[in-house]
Amino acid sequence: MDYVDITAATGTAAKASAEAQKALSAYPNPTNGQGLNVRLEAAARAATVELVNSLSQRVLSTSRNLRAGTNQFQLATDRVASGLYQLVVRGANQPLLVQRVVLN
Template identity: 40%
Template sequence: MPGREALAVYPNPATGFSLNASFTLAAGQAVLIPLTNAVGQEVLRQPAQLQAGANTFQVPLPGIGSGLYLLTVRGANLPAITRRVLVQQ
Protein backbone atom coordinates (compact mmCIF):
# COMPACT_ATOMS: atom_id res chain seq x y z
CA MET A 1 0.00 0.00 0.00
CA PRO A 2 1.55 3.37 -0.93
CA GLY A 3 2.78 5.41 2.01
CA ARG A 4 3.13 2.34 4.23
CA GLU A 5 6.59 1.42 5.44
CA ALA A 6 7.53 -2.24 5.85
CA LEU A 7 10.38 -3.77 7.88
CA ALA A 8 11.63 -7.35 7.55
CA VAL A 9 14.42 -8.79 9.72
CA TYR A 10 16.33 -11.97 8.84
CA PRO A 11 17.62 -14.45 9.72
CA ASN A 12 15.48 -14.67 12.81
CA PRO A 13 16.80 -16.17 14.99
CA ALA A 14 20.13 -14.48 14.20
CA THR A 15 23.21 -16.62 14.84
CA GLY A 16 26.15 -14.88 13.19
CA PHE A 17 28.00 -11.59 13.20
CA SER A 18 25.20 -9.57 11.66
CA LEU A 19 21.49 -9.35 11.11
CA ASN A 20 19.95 -8.28 7.81
CA ALA A 21 17.03 -5.90 7.56
CA SER A 22 14.95 -4.80 4.59
CA PHE A 23 12.97 -1.63 4.84
CA THR A 24 10.72 0.10 2.34
CA LEU A 25 10.18 3.84 2.63
CA ALA A 26 7.70 6.07 0.87
CA ALA A 27 10.27 8.93 0.92
CA GLY A 28 14.01 8.97 1.57
CA GLN A 29 15.24 10.23 4.94
CA ALA A 30 17.79 9.86 7.70
CA VAL A 31 16.81 7.21 10.23
CA LEU A 32 18.09 5.85 13.50
CA ILE A 33 18.20 2.10 14.07
CA PRO A 34 18.51 1.16 17.75
CA LEU A 35 18.68 -2.41 19.07
CA THR A 36 17.18 -2.70 22.56
CA ASN A 37 17.41 -5.65 24.94
CA ALA A 38 14.54 -7.16 26.94
CA VAL A 39 15.02 -4.77 29.89
CA GLY A 40 14.93 -1.67 27.68
CA GLN A 41 18.66 -0.96 27.45
CA GLU A 42 19.87 0.27 24.06
CA VAL A 43 22.77 -2.03 23.14
CA LEU A 44 23.37 -0.64 19.64
CA ARG A 45 22.50 2.56 17.79
CA GLN A 46 23.10 2.79 14.06
CA PRO A 47 22.30 5.88 11.96
CA ALA A 48 21.50 5.41 8.27
CA GLN A 49 20.43 7.47 5.27
CA LEU A 50 17.71 5.47 3.48
CA GLN A 51 16.30 6.18 0.05
CA ALA A 52 12.71 6.08 -1.14
CA GLY A 53 11.78 2.51 -2.05
CA ALA A 54 13.49 -0.70 -0.96
CA ASN A 55 16.58 -0.56 1.29
CA THR A 56 18.64 -3.41 2.72
CA PHE A 57 21.17 -2.97 5.51
CA GLN A 58 23.11 -5.02 8.04
CA VAL A 59 23.04 -4.61 11.81
CA PRO A 60 26.33 -5.77 13.40
CA LEU A 61 26.01 -8.23 16.28
CA PRO A 62 29.57 -8.66 17.68
CA GLY A 63 29.40 -8.36 21.47
CA ILE A 64 25.61 -8.86 21.49
CA GLY A 65 24.69 -11.78 23.76
CA SER A 66 21.96 -14.33 23.23
CA GLY A 67 18.47 -13.10 24.01
CA LEU A 68 15.38 -11.35 22.75
CA TYR A 69 15.85 -7.84 21.30
CA LEU A 70 13.78 -5.15 19.62
CA LEU A 71 15.07 -3.65 16.37
CA THR A 72 13.46 -0.29 15.65
CA VAL A 73 13.67 2.05 12.68
CA ARG A 74 12.64 5.64 13.38
CA GLY A 75 12.94 8.89 11.49
CA ALA A 76 11.73 12.48 11.75
CA ASN A 77 8.83 11.85 9.34
CA LEU A 78 8.33 8.21 10.22
CA PRO A 79 6.49 6.47 13.03
CA ALA A 80 8.75 4.00 14.85
CA ILE A 81 8.54 0.51 13.36
CA THR A 82 9.77 -2.33 15.58
CA ARG A 83 10.42 -6.04 15.07
CA ARG A 84 11.40 -8.67 17.62
CA VAL A 85 14.72 -10.42 17.01
CA LEU A 86 16.03 -13.53 18.74
CA VAL A 87 19.84 -13.65 18.90
CA GLN A 88 21.46 -17.04 19.52
CA GLN A 89 25.23 -16.77 19.91
Protein backbone atom coordinates in the same frame (compact mmCIF):
# COMPACT_ATOMS: atom_id res chain seq x y z
CA MET B 1 4.78 9.52 18.35
CA ASP B 2 3.19 6.75 16.30
CA TYR B 3 4.04 3.16 17.16
CA VAL B 4 3.57 0.04 15.08
CA ASP B 5 4.53 -3.33 16.53
CA ILE B 6 4.64 -5.82 13.69
CA THR B 7 4.07 -8.70 16.08
CA ALA B 8 0.49 -7.55 16.81
CA ALA B 9 -2.21 -9.84 15.43
CA THR B 10 -5.71 -8.70 16.35
CA GLY B 11 -8.31 -6.33 14.92
CA THR B 12 -7.04 -3.04 13.52
CA ALA B 13 -3.58 -3.87 14.86
CA ALA B 14 -3.46 -6.84 12.46
CA LYS B 15 -3.91 -4.50 9.49
CA ALA B 16 -1.21 -2.15 10.81
CA SER B 17 0.95 -5.19 11.47
CA ALA B 18 0.61 -6.41 7.90
CA GLU B 19 1.57 -2.99 6.54
CA ALA B 20 4.54 -2.74 8.89
CA GLN B 21 5.70 -6.26 8.01
CA LYS B 22 5.98 -5.11 4.42
CA ALA B 23 8.02 -2.12 5.59
CA LEU B 24 10.51 -3.86 7.91
CA SER B 25 12.02 -7.32 7.99
CA ALA B 26 15.08 -8.77 9.69
CA TYR B 27 16.66 -12.11 8.87
CA PRO B 28 17.80 -14.65 9.77
CA ASN B 29 15.58 -14.56 12.82
CA PRO B 30 16.75 -16.08 15.06
CA THR B 31 20.22 -15.07 13.99
CA ASN B 32 23.44 -16.91 14.71
CA GLY B 33 25.16 -13.82 16.09
CA GLN B 34 27.14 -13.09 12.92
CA GLY B 35 24.87 -10.33 11.71
CA LEU B 36 21.30 -9.31 11.19
CA ASN B 37 20.17 -8.43 7.68
CA VAL B 38 17.63 -5.61 7.61
CA ARG B 39 15.28 -4.83 4.73
CA LEU B 40 13.30 -1.62 5.02
CA GLU B 41 10.80 0.01 2.67
CA ALA B 42 10.89 3.73 3.34
CA ALA B 43 10.63 7.22 2.02
CA ALA B 44 13.91 9.10 1.68
CA ARG B 45 14.88 10.29 5.15
CA ALA B 46 17.40 10.00 7.92
CA ALA B 47 16.63 7.21 10.38
CA THR B 48 18.07 5.64 13.49
CA VAL B 49 18.15 1.85 13.69
CA GLU B 50 18.55 0.34 17.16
CA LEU B 51 18.56 -2.96 19.02
CA VAL B 52 16.85 -2.61 22.39
CA ASN B 53 16.95 -5.27 25.11
CA SER B 54 14.14 -6.38 27.44
CA LEU B 55 15.15 -3.68 29.95
CA SER B 56 14.59 -1.00 27.26
CA GLN B 57 18.33 -0.39 27.05
CA ARG B 58 19.76 0.47 23.65
CA VAL B 59 22.57 -2.04 22.96
CA LEU B 60 23.25 -1.11 19.33
CA SER B 61 22.49 2.04 17.39
CA THR B 62 23.31 3.29 13.92
CA SER B 63 22.16 6.21 11.79
CA ARG B 64 21.18 5.62 8.18
CA ASN B 65 20.26 7.90 5.32
CA LEU B 66 17.45 5.96 3.71
CA ARG B 67 16.57 6.33 0.06
CA ALA B 68 13.03 6.09 -1.24
CA GLY B 69 12.10 2.45 -1.79
CA THR B 70 13.94 -0.63 -0.60
CA ASN B 71 16.93 -0.25 1.71
CA GLN B 72 19.05 -3.24 2.72
CA PHE B 73 21.92 -3.34 5.18
CA GLN B 74 23.46 -5.54 7.84
CA LEU B 75 23.82 -4.88 11.55
CA ALA B 76 26.89 -6.45 13.14
CA THR B 77 25.61 -8.35 16.17
CA ASP B 78 28.77 -10.30 17.02
CA ARG B 79 29.34 -8.16 20.16
CA VAL B 80 25.74 -8.32 21.36
CA ALA B 81 24.77 -10.94 23.97
CA SER B 82 22.32 -13.68 23.06
CA GLY B 83 18.70 -12.88 23.86
CA LEU B 84 15.42 -11.36 22.76
CA TYR B 85 15.61 -7.83 21.36
CA GLN B 86 13.50 -5.30 19.52
CA LEU B 87 14.77 -3.88 16.26
CA VAL B 88 13.57 -0.27 16.31
CA VAL B 89 13.55 2.15 13.37
CA ARG B 90 12.96 5.81 14.21
CA GLY B 91 12.60 8.64 11.74
CA ALA B 92 11.89 12.32 12.37
CA ASN B 93 8.12 12.89 12.16
CA GLN B 94 7.69 9.34 10.86
CA PRO B 95 6.13 6.24 12.44
CA LEU B 96 8.22 4.02 14.62
CA LEU B 97 8.69 0.47 13.31
CA VAL B 98 9.54 -2.40 15.61
CA GLN B 99 10.30 -6.07 15.04
CA ARG B 100 11.25 -8.64 17.65
CA VAL B 101 14.48 -10.51 16.92
CA VAL B 102 16.34 -13.31 18.67
CA LEU B 103 20.13 -13.42 18.79
CA ASN B 104 21.70 -16.83 19.49
